[in-house]
């Protein structure tokens with residue numbers, strides 16, 4: 308995702324037009340201003356009088372002239388009258404003539420006029436200059452007439468461009484005419500953003516890599532497959548959570564196959580104007596055909612590929628649908644063996660339009676999952692390479708401390724750790740820096756300044772100790788890593804667990820999990836005598852999980868083996884009856900109540916241990932698995948994760 312860097316690219320390209328445009332606006336403003344003020348001069352508010360040349364000469368000789376302006380095109384001369392002589396010329400006062408009254412006369416020839424004026428200057432009757440002015444009144448008139456039109460056109464172009472660039476960046480003038488062009492970024496050998504990504508840069512993801520390697524084979528060696536009558540696949544869909552390396556994989560394919568790589572995000576297609584998306588798709592495929600064999604990569608394809616709505620009442624999105632239709636048409640359009648392979652990424656394959664997934668389109672789905680323990684170790688190895696780490700750093704520990712992290716998160720941890728170490732002026736990045744970076748990414752910045760009363764601190768300690776006590780003493784609950792009562796982000800305290808990395812989860816495991824999550828509130832109720840708002844998050848999670856277990860996984864005795872999962876986004880109807888709805892609600896309540904009672908019973912049985920834990924928390928604010936082990940003894944069960952680590 309982040310490989311695309313659209314904004315940077317756009318900026319550097321568009322610096323020039325932006326500069327020009329600014330100048331244009333300034334020029335218009337200046338012209339307007341000039342016309343406004345100069346207009347005052349050419350159409351002065353003063354009175355005027357046409358006189359003969361002889362009379363004009365008399366006025367000048369009598370010293371009435373303030374300014375003399377000859378207009379060569381019209382062959383006349385204009386004389387502005389000095390304020391003190393206005394009454395002599397117009398027989399009325401300034402209040403009637405205005406400040407700048409003038410007389411106009413036709414002059415016989417420019418030479419004569421020149422001669423006369425310089426003569427009068429020598430005599431001292433006129434001490435201004437004779438100036439000449441071109442006849443441009445009609446030009447100005449024209450200008451004034453087309454001005455509003457120009458302004459409207461400019462405003463319109465401005466708006467168009469803003470829309471055209473989707474609000475990001477500031478497209479040049481030319482982009483108004485280019486709305487329909489695709490914005491694909493082209494990566495090719497020797498090009499400006501040549502991709503150096505290879506499969507070595509992608510850690511873990513063994514099965515995804517293997518499938519993707521086949522695509523490289525197709526591109527490198529199409530004959531091998533076509534000779535046997537095989538068809539080269541047209542598209543592969545990479546499915547998985549964000550940050551797991553889907554873009555990276557696609558880039559690696561391009562890098563390894565040594566073919567051009569067009570990269571574009573699904574949201575780039577979609578604009579406000581009807582038809583723009585479709586024409587961008589067309590343009591993208593036209594470019595790709597010229598460069599074949601090549602790869603087109605569409606990130607976040609769900610932006611265009613969402614299922615077309617069947618529910619007319621909701622109103623479809625015409626623009627998106629026509630874009631999608633165009634994409635489907637183009638994918639059908641090019642021949643099977645033309646050497647273009649389309650890769651797309653999404654984290655929601657279930658909402659994609661079924662037509663996209665049919666044979667001949669994205670008929671291959673490659674799953675890219677969050678890395679497991681071993682894979683995380685590999686990802687760390689990749690991203691630790693450029694970092695100067697302390698010799699004692701244990702990569703296994705890092706992998707263990709980052710359950711649920713994606714590749715991108717891990718890359719982030721490494722970077723953050725380096726920054727933290729630098730801030731402390733260290734020579735190398737140490738384990739502590741990495742752990743601090745992990746905490747920071749999980750929970751946001753520590754809020755050391757958040758004021759907490761002793762009472763609040765005690766309540767939070769009791770709550771967190773409740774979670775810890777229960778998870779330590781239930782077989783299937785996730786083993787604990789550490790517990791803290793240092794507030795971070797919006798959370799007041801937190802207990803970190805090592806989620807078991809399992810492929811399937813049994814009902815017992817889920818129930819133990821639920822019991823541990825309820826342990827916080829149960830402890831509050833038992834040991835402080837009242838319950839607090841601090842458990843809201845826990846309750847939300849528990850409720851969701853209970854609904855999932857009962858309505859989707861068929862895990863309750865009264866509703867066994869049914870799944871009411873509904874993956875149709877646009878449908879508001881429940882796929883079950885009112886009676887069933889009531890039953891589900893009852894079962895959810897019952898399940899949660901049972902686990903809450905179970906948590907309370909367990910806490911009462913271990914109340915001494917819980918108290919010690921809470922005290923320790925208040926004292927130290929952070930405690931680790933070892934501390935819990937000292938209180939409750941070693942857990943009699945080993946977890947799958949621990950087995951994996953050996």
Ligand code: ADP
Pocket residue numbers: 308309310508509510511512548549550551552553554555556652686689713714715716718
């Ligand atoms: P996605 O497209 O799946 O959202 P990306 O491919 O954009 O994720 O990954 C973002 C970044 O995370 C990559 O540039 C890379 O630095 C890092 N990353 C993600 N997965 C891996 C992986 N399996 N191996 C190495 N680095 C990874």
Ligand code: ZN
Pocket residue numbers: 770774824827828841842845
């Ligand atoms: Zn809690």
